[in-house]
Amino acid sequence: MxxxxxxxxxxxxxxxxxxxxxxxxxxxxxxxxxxxxxxxxxxxxxxxxxxxxxxxxxxxxxxxxxxxxxxxxxxxxxxxxxxxxxxxxxxxxxxxxxxxxxxxxxxxxxxxxxxxxxxxxxxxxxxxxxxxxxxxxxxxxEQAEAVGYVAHPYDALLDDYEPDAKSTEVALVLAELRTELVPLVQAILQSGKKPQVDILAREFPTAAQEAFGRAAAAAIGFDFQRGRLDVTHHPFCSSVGPSDCRITTRYQEKFFNCAFFGILHEAGHGMYDQGLRSDQYGLPPGTYLSLGIHESQSRMWENLVGRSRSFWSHFFPQAKATFPVALSDVSADQFYAAVNHVEPSLIRVEADEATYNLHIIVRFELEQALLSGDLKTADVPGAWREKYKQYLGIEPSTDAEGCLQDIHWSAGLIGYFPTYSLGNLYAAQFFDQARRVLGDLDAQFARGEFRPLLEWLRDNIHTRGRNYTASQLVQLVTGKPLSHESLVRSLRDKLAPLYGI
Amino acid sequence: MxxxxxxxxxxxxxxxxxxxxxxxxxxxxxxxxxxxxxxxxxxxxxxxxxxxxxxxxxxxxxxxxxxxxxxxxxxxxxxxxxxxxxxxxxxxxxxxxxxxxxxxxxxxxxxxxxxxxxxxxxxxxxxxxxxxxxxxxxxxxEQAEAVGYVAHPYDALLDDYEPDAKSTEVALVLAELRTELVPLVQAILQSGKKPQVDILAREFPTAAQEAFGRAAAAAIGFDFQRGRLDVTHHPFCSSVGPSDCRITTRYQEKFFNCAFFGILHEAGHGMYDQGLRSDQYGLPPGTYLSLGIHESQSRMWENLVGRSRSFWSHFFPQAKATFPVALSDVSADQFYAAVNHVEPSLIRVEADEATYNLHIIVRFELEQALLSGDLKTADVPGAWREKYKQYLGIEPSTDAEGCLQDIHWSAGLIGYFPTYSLGNLYAAQFFDQARRVLGDLDAQFARGEFRPLLEWLRDNIHTRGRNYTASQLVQLVTGKPLSHESLVRSLRDKLAPLYGI
Known part of the structure; x- marks a missing residue:
C-alpha cells in the first residue's frame, strides 16, 4: 500500500x-x-x-x-x-x-x-x-479578487512572485531606500570625480570574454558538470532538472560589463538552483523560496562579490592577460572604479548598482496606483516621466525608452518588479551576516577563495528550500527583519571613497 | 459536436x-x-x-x-x-x-x-x-509470438522497422545482391588500380569542414530555417516538429569523408522529414513510410548524388578553395576516385558503398538463424568470422571488431539491419527512375542544380507519407517491383572504369 x-x-x-x-x-x-x-x-x-x-x-x-x-x-x-x-x-x-x-x-x-x-x-x-x-x-x-487578500489587491499579485510578502511592508522599506538613494546619487552627480569608463568600451574579443566569464563562473562555484552556459538575446537561468542548470549571456565586443557581470549574475541564480536539495526535487523543501530570494543570490555574486575591490585583486591579473590590448595601460584600481561607475540612465537593465533600485521604485509605485485605480492607464507616460525626473533627475524623451521599455506588464507580470529590489536588499543583509560569520571575506576573495561564502549560502539559504517564508529566513539568518540599512551602507562604503563624497 | x-x-x-x-x-x-x-x-x-x-x-x-x-x-x-x-x-x-x-x-x-x-x-x-x-x-x-506472423517469426520483428515487408522476399533480393557483389568486390581487389586515398587523410580543419558541409547541405536542399546541424559522437537525424529537423555529424581533422558524407547522409534523412506534409503531422499521411524508405533518401544524397562525378564537377572547386593546403595538388578526378574507393573492411559504419551491403547481409543471416534457433548465441563469434571470410574475404581477429561492434542487438533492434540495405536498393531504383524522368541529372548536378531531384522526391515519395506500403510505392514510382538490378548496375557503372574491370 x-x-x-x-x-x-x-x-x-x-x-x-x-x-x-x-x-x-x-x-x-x-x-x-x-x-x-x-x-x-x-x-x-x-x-x-x-x-x-x-x-x-x-x-x-x-x-x-x-x-x-x-x-x-x-x-x-x-x-x-x-x-x-x-x-x-x-x-x-x-x-x-x-x-x-x-x-x-x-x-x-x-x-x-x-x-x-x-x-x-x-x-x-x-x-x-x-x-x-x-x-x-x-x-x-479580477485575479486579485478571485484569489483574495487582506489589505490591498496588490498583495494577491505580489504573492505569486514573493509569497507571503505584503505591499505595505515592501513599500515602507523601498521608501526608506529611496530616501537614502536619491541624495546619494545626487551627491555622486555633483562630485567632480568620474572614473575612466571608456576603458570598458575598448576591444574585448568575444571568445576571450567567454573563456574569462566561464572561468570566473567556475571559480565562484557554478558547477559545469551540472550546468552549461550559452548565448541568448535576453540572458536567463533555467533549470531542467536537479543536475541540469543552464545559464545564458550575450556578448558585446566593445563593452566588458554586459557579458561578464551578466554571467556572474546568472551563475548566482544557477548556484542557488544547484544548491537546492536534489532529494527533494519538485517538493517545497527542494524548491527556491521566492523570486526575491533568488535575486538576492544573483545580485550578491554580481555586485557584492563581483564588483568588490578584493574580487578584482584576484581576477584583474587574469583579465589583463586575457585582454592584453584593452587593459595593458589600466590598473586594478582604475578598473575597479570603472565597473562601479554610477550615473542615472533611462534603461533599467543597463542601470548601475545604486540607481537600479530607483528604476524599480518608479515601477512599483506606478503599478500600485494603476491597480488601485488612482492612476489611469492613459496617464502612465506622464507619470513615468515625472517620477524619473523626481528620483533620477532625468526624463525620457520617448516612451520607447520610458514606460514601454519593459516586457513585464504586457506579459501580465504585475507585482514582479519589487522582487528585483527585494533581492538587492536581501543580498546586502545576508552578505553583512556572512562577513560577520566568515571572517575576512575580502582576504578570501583576494586569494580566489569563494567556497566558504558559497557553503554558507548553501547551509543558510539554499538547502532551506520553502521551509520558511522570506521574512522568517531573513530573521533566522541575520537576526533581524529586512531593512534598507545594509544595502545603503554597502553602497555608501563603496561609492563614497570612489567619488570623494 | x-x-x-x-x-x-x-x-x-x-x-x-x-x-x-x-x-x-x-x-x-x-x-x-x-x-x-x-x-x-x-x-x-x-x-x-x-x-x-x-x-x-x-x-x-x-x-x-x-x-x-x-x-x-x-x-x-x-x-x-x-x-x-x-x-x-x-x-x-x-x-x-x-x-x-x-x-x-x-x-x-x-x-x-x-x-x-x-x-x-x-x-x-x-x-x-x-x-x-x-x-x-x-x-x-516472445514478442514475435505475441504480435503474430504468417510465415516466419522474423517477419513480426522486421515489421516494426519495415512495415509489411516479408523476410523471404528480403532474403531473396539480398541473396541476389550478394551473388553480384561478392565477385565485383573480388575483381576490384584483384585489379592493380588503387586511387590515391591518402589525399583524404590530409589536414582538413574542423571549422572549414563545417562551413563546407553546411553549404553543401543547404545547396542540395536541407532547409536551415527549419533545421540545424550540431556535433555528436554518433551522428543522427531527429525531427522535433514539422519545422524542426536536427541533424548531427562528427569531425575528424585528418579524414574528409567522415563529416562530409555524414552530413549529406543526415541531410538526406532530414530532407525527407522536411518534405512530409506538415498539415498531416502526427498522422499517417504526414509520417515517413519505413526505415528502408528513410534510408533510401539518405543513401541517395550521400552516395548516388554526393559521390557522383558531376557532383564534384560543381563542388570540387569550392573544396579546393576551402581546403587549399590539402587539395592544392589534387585534381577533381583524383578526388572523385578517392571518395569512391572500395576495400573490404571489418567495421560496418566505415564501409564503402559496395561492401556495405555485405556487412548487412552477414547480420541479416545471423539474426534470422538466431531467432529460429538454428544458431546458438554462443556460436555467434565463429559464425560471424566465417561469413566475413566468405563474403568479404577478411575476418576479424577480435570480437570487438567483429560481432560486438554494433549496438543494435543489445538494444533489442532485431530486424533493423536489413532496412539499411533495403534503403540502398530503393535508392538506386528510385534514382534510375528520376534519371528517366528528369533528363540529364548529371548536367544539372554539375551546374549545382539539385532542386529538380528534390522536388521529384517530394512529389513521388515524401508527400505520400504512409498512404502506400513500401512495395506499393516502389511499384508505383518505378513501374516494377524492388530488385537488386539498379543498385548493382549503378555500382558497376561507377566502379568498372575506376578500377579498370
Missing amino acids: TSPLDELKSLAREISLVQSVESLLGWDEQTYMPPAAGEFRAEQMTYLSGLAHQKRTSPRVGELLASLAADAAKEDPHSDFAATIHQMKRDFDKQSKLPQKLVEALTHATVIGQQAWVKARAANDFSQFQPHLEKIFGLKR | TSPLDELKSLAREISLVQSVESLLGWDEQTYMPPAAGEFRAEQMTYLSGLAHQKRTSPRVGELLASLAADAAKEDPHSDFAATIHQMKRDFDKQSKLPQKLVEALTHATVIGQQAWVKARAANDFSQFQPHLEKIFGLKR
Whole structure:
C-alpha cells in the first residue's frame, strides 16, 4: 500500500517532471531552435503547461492534502513534512481559486498584449499599447479578487512572485531606500570625480570574454558538470532538472560589463538552483523560496562579490592577460572604479548598482496606483516621466525608452518588479551576516577563495528550500527583519571613497 | 459536436506532441546536456514514453477506429482518410497485443543489455555479453509470438522497422545482391588500380569542414530555417516538429569523408522529414513510410548524388578553395576516385558503398538463424568470422571488431539491419527512375542544380507519407517491383572504369 504522503510526493514528482520538460523547451526556444519552429513550439509548450496545470489542480491532490493536514499541523512548521503539506496546500488552494475562464482570458490577453507591446515599442507609440494595458490590469484586478487578500489587491499579485510578502511592508522599506538613494546619487552627480569608463568600451574579443566569464563562473562555484552556459538575446537561468542548470549571456565586443557581470549574475541564480536539495526535487523543501530570494543570490555574486575591490585583486591579473590590448595601460584600481561607475540612465537593465533600485521604485509605485485605480492607464507616460525626473533627475524623451521599455506588464507580470529590489536588499543583509560569520571575506576573495561564502549560502539559504517564508529566513539568518540599512551602507562604503563624497 | 474522425486526429496530434518532446529530450541528451544530468533525463524520458504509450493504446482510440472502419473501407485505400484509419488501426492492434509485462521485460533487458554490451566491447569479451544476447533474443521471440506472423517469426520483428515487408522476399533480393557483389568486390581487389586515398587523410580543419558541409547541405536542399546541424559522437537525424529537423555529424581533422558524407547522409534523412506534409503531422499521411524508405533518401544524397562525378564537377572547386593546403595538388578526378574507393573492411559504419551491403547481409543471416534457433548465441563469434571470410574475404581477429561492434542487438533492434540495405536498393531504383524522368541529372548536378531531384522526391515519395506500403510505392514510382538490378548496375557503372574491370 502506498501511503498518502508517498502518493502525494509521487504526484508532485510527476508535475515537476512535466515542468522540467517545459523548461527544456523554453531554453531550447531561446538558444538553438530553428527560426521557423516557433509556432509548433508554442503548441508543445501549451500542451505541457495544460498538462501540468491539470495535474497540479487534480482533485486527488486536494484529497491527499486534506487527509495529511492534521498530521502536518502537529509537526514543527519548518520540518520537511509540514512545509511540504503547507506549501502544496497553499499552491493548490490558490490555483483552484482561479476560474478556468480567467486563466484563459489572461493567457490570451497577455499573448496579444506582448505582440502589441513589441509593435508599440518599435513605433514608439504608447497609444497602441494602452488598451492592452487597460485590459491586462483589469484582468489582474479580477485575479486579485478571485484569489483574495487582506489589505490591498496588490498583495494577491505580489504573492505569486514573493509569497507571503505584503505591499505595505515592501513599500515602507523601498521608501526608506529611496530616501537614502536619491541624495546619494545626487551627491555622486555633483562630485567632480568620474572614473575612466571608456576603458570598458575598448576591444574585448568575444571568445576571450567567454573563456574569462566561464572561468570566473567556475571559480565562484557554478558547477559545469551540472550546468552549461550559452548565448541568448535576453540572458536567463533555467533549470531542467536537479543536475541540469543552464545559464545564458550575450556578448558585446566593445563593452566588458554586459557579458561578464551578466554571467556572474546568472551563475548566482544557477548556484542557488544547484544548491537546492536534489532529494527533494519538485517538493517545497527542494524548491527556491521566492523570486526575491533568488535575486538576492544573483545580485550578491554580481555586485557584492563581483564588483568588490578584493574580487578584482584576484581576477584583474587574469583579465589583463586575457585582454592584453584593452587593459595593458589600466590598473586594478582604475578598473575597479570603472565597473562601479554610477550615473542615472533611462534603461533599467543597463542601470548601475545604486540607481537600479530607483528604476524599480518608479515601477512599483506606478503599478500600485494603476491597480488601485488612482492612476489611469492613459496617464502612465506622464507619470513615468515625472517620477524619473523626481528620483533620477532625468526624463525620457520617448516612451520607447520610458514606460514601454519593459516586457513585464504586457506579459501580465504585475507585482514582479519589487522582487528585483527585494533581492538587492536581501543580498546586502545576508552578505553583512556572512562577513560577520566568515571572517575576512575580502582576504578570501583576494586569494580566489569563494567556497566558504558559497557553503554558507548553501547551509543558510539554499538547502532551506520553502521551509520558511522570506521574512522568517531573513530573521533566522541575520537576526533581524529586512531593512534598507545594509544595502545603503554597502553602497555608501563603496561609492563614497570612489567619488570623494 | 466533434466528429469521431476529428477526435481521433486530435488524439493522434496529442500523441505526436508528446513524441516530439521526447525527440527534443533525446537530441539534447546527445548534444548539449550537462554530463551529470543523465539520470534525471532517463526519468524524464521514461515518463514521456509511458505517457505516449498510454495514449497510443487508450481504449478510446480503439473505439474511434472501430467506428470509422466501415467508412474507411469504402474509400480509395491510398486516400488520406483510408490510410489514416488503416495505419492507425495497424499500429493500435500491434501495440495492444504486447503484454505490459513483456514490454517492461524488454525495456529492462535492453537497458541492462546495452550496459553489458559497452563493457563487453571494451573488454573484447563476448562471453560477458552472451547471456544478455540470449535473454534478448528469447524476449524478441516472445514478442514475435505475441504480435503474430504468417510465415516466419522474423517477419513480426522486421515489421516494426519495415512495415509489411516479408523476410523471404528480403532474403531473396539480398541473396541476389550478394551473388553480384561478392565477385565485383573480388575483381576490384584483384585489379592493380588503387586511387590515391591518402589525399583524404590530409589536414582538413574542423571549422572549414563545417562551413563546407553546411553549404553543401543547404545547396542540395536541407532547409536551415527549419533545421540545424550540431556535433555528436554518433551522428543522427531527429525531427522535433514539422519545422524542426536536427541533424548531427562528427569531425575528424585528418579524414574528409567522415563529416562530409555524414552530413549529406543526415541531410538526406532530414530532407525527407522536411518534405512530409506538415498539415498531416502526427498522422499517417504526414509520417515517413519505413526505415528502408528513410534510408533510401539518405543513401541517395550521400552516395548516388554526393559521390557522383558531376557532383564534384560543381563542388570540387569550392573544396579546393576551402581546403587549399590539402587539395592544392589534387585534381577533381583524383578526388572523385578517392571518395569512391572500395576495400573490404571489418567495421560496418566505415564501409564503402559496395561492401556495405555485405556487412548487412552477414547480420541479416545471423539474426534470422538466431531467432529460429538454428544458431546458438554462443556460436555467434565463429559464425560471424566465417561469413566475413566468405563474403568479404577478411575476418576479424577480435570480437570487438567483429560481432560486438554494433549496438543494435543489445538494444533489442532485431530486424533493423536489413532496412539499411533495403534503403540502398530503393535508392538506386528510385534514382534510375528520376534519371528517366528528369533528363540529364548529371548536367544539372554539375551546374549545382539539385532542386529538380528534390522536388521529384517530394512529389513521388515524401508527400505520400504512409498512404502506400513500401512495395506499393516502389511499384508505383518505378513501374516494377524492388530488385537488386539498379543498385548493382549503378555500382558497376561507377566502379568498372575506376578500377579498370
